[in-house]
Amino acid sequence: MAEFYGDRGEAESIRTIHEAVDLGMDFLDTADMYGAGLSEEIVGRGLAGGLRDRVVLATK
Incomplete structure (x- = not known):
């Protein structure tokens, strides 16, 4: 969602998280090294509003 993969569009990143969860993705992995946190x-903003309970979230 930040760095390494092109432009960092937060709104598009959040839409991607929502669509992924809607499609059944239930594991997200991130780290504070990506975009300095x-x-x-x-990811936190993307999972707000009840989506957090639908995924396992890993961070390193």
Whole structure:
């Protein structure tokens, strides 16, 4: 969601998280090294509003 893979569009990243969970993805993995913690912040915002209970979240 941040660094390494092109532009960092937060809104698009959050839409991607929502669609992934809607399609059945239930494991997300991130680390504070991606975007100096930005990836974890985006994942957190993407899982707000009840989605957090639907996934296993790993961070390193």
